[in-house]
Amino acid sequence: MIRVDGRTLRCADVVTAARTEGPLDIDVSIAALRAAEHAWKLAGELSTRRRVYGRTTGVGANKDDTVESSKEHGLRLLRSHAGGSGDAMPPGQVRAMMLIRLNQLLAGRSGISPELIGALAEAVRTGALPLVHRLGAIGTGDLAPLAETALALTGERPWRHGHVPPVPVHAGDALAFMSSNAATLAEATLAAMRLDTLTRASHAVAALTYVALDGNPEAYATPVHEARPHAGQVACAAEMRRLLGMHQTPKPGRRIQDPFGLRAFPQVQGPALDAIHYLRDVLAVEINASTENPMISTVHGDAYHHAHFHTAYVSTALDQARATVHQVAELSVARLGDLVEPEFTGLRPFLAAGPPGSSGVMILEYVAHDALTELRQAALPATLGTAVVSRGIEDHASFSTQAARAATAACQAYQQVLGCELVAAVRALRMREADLLDLPVRDAFEAASAVLDGSVDDRPLTDDIAAAVGVLDRLARI
Incomplete structure (x- = not known):
């Protein structure tokens, strides 16, 4: 109720x-x-x-x-x-x-x-x-x-x-x-909660890629993030340590330094976590706010004329959230590039398994970059424009409505990016027969494996991407 x-x-x-x-x-x-x-x-x-x-x-x-x-x-x-x-x-x-x-x-x-x-x-x-x-x-x-x-x-x-x-x-x-602004707040709230789910799922997706690439655990170490303790960054690093079972000093990775997709994940994911948290705080105020102009105050026995209809808090919070999520999506696409590179996986190019020249998951990079481009367009700030209407009396607008629509588009694009990375990460882990026995992220692998086709033949991957997107909600709860 x-x-x-x-x-x-x-x-x-x-x-x-x-x-x-x-x-x-x-x-x-x-x-x-x-x-x-x-x-x-x-x-x-x-x-x-x-x-x-x-x-x-x-x-x-x-x-x-x-x-x-x-x-x-x-x-x-x-x-x-x-x-x-x-x-x-x-x-x-x-x-x-x-x-x-x-x-x-x-x-x-x-x-x-x-x-x-x-x-x-x-x-x-x-x-x-x-x-x-x-x-x-x-x-x-x-x-x-x-x-x-x-x-x-x-x-x-x-x-x-x-x-x-x-x-x-x-x-x-x-x-x-x-x-x-109830209609705008509705779309903004639905988008904010979806972005929250996707960013939580992205920890599990990135952790699976980390295992597939034999990542270096030093990038997530507690002493590192105590040295620059931004809240979102610290939370991201802690979540990666949890998923990867880093309770004590873990063994070194294959490389002294990983590519940015793994190494800089907390520093890029952190601002997104903070921005979405702030957006949710703003929306929690707005959906319980009295915005009617004039406001009728029974306490003071009077009417007050004001500008609570202006939603600059909402529009600027939405702009910030979309911009930070776009940066996180860029890292996801970068990790996908690492997953198809033999130098990082020790597997064949594009995680192929057929005769020489097989394409494997080559198409995933094209799909992911296409979705990332859509996300980039959706991440452009809505607050840079303005409008003068009603014969000049109403001479400014927040465009929070358009910012909320862009957030909806950003959600749709970002989940496609994550889906592409997840398909590749699961395939790489299967091909490597990676040992996930004692890692909490094993639950994410099993959830994704249950819905992803195990065939490594060259074939259309449309259904695989859709299945990967469909399992993100479950990964967010792991």
């Missing part, structure tokens, strides 16, 4: 919601509902005695236009902003978006009506999915997808799956519902 109270939603809960097709077991806090209702009543009262953006005024450059606070004004806002375009948003992202938005509303500072909160909670609980389009945000509020969601709850727009009884839009509900 997922607790939804506006304070304690976890990134893991968002992943659970995205993966759950159908009803979702949620526990909606009664106290949070009461607090949200209190804020709704206060917002209505404030609208009778002061100007409140989006309730008694227009929005954007229309902020100085006085309007009547009514459900008609709210419906006009929702209809005009429900202009999303492009492909339909993936169902998992929609489910995650709805859970995040429900949790944010239960923080009790939006001033939204209890009926709309209740309808959204019912949609989340029953697994009903509105038809939401992918395009329509630049990191300053997911206006289009959230407007489409709100209109589905009112019965004006279609449902992609299931439905809930329509509810009316009350005065002030429109902007209160749209004033969030």
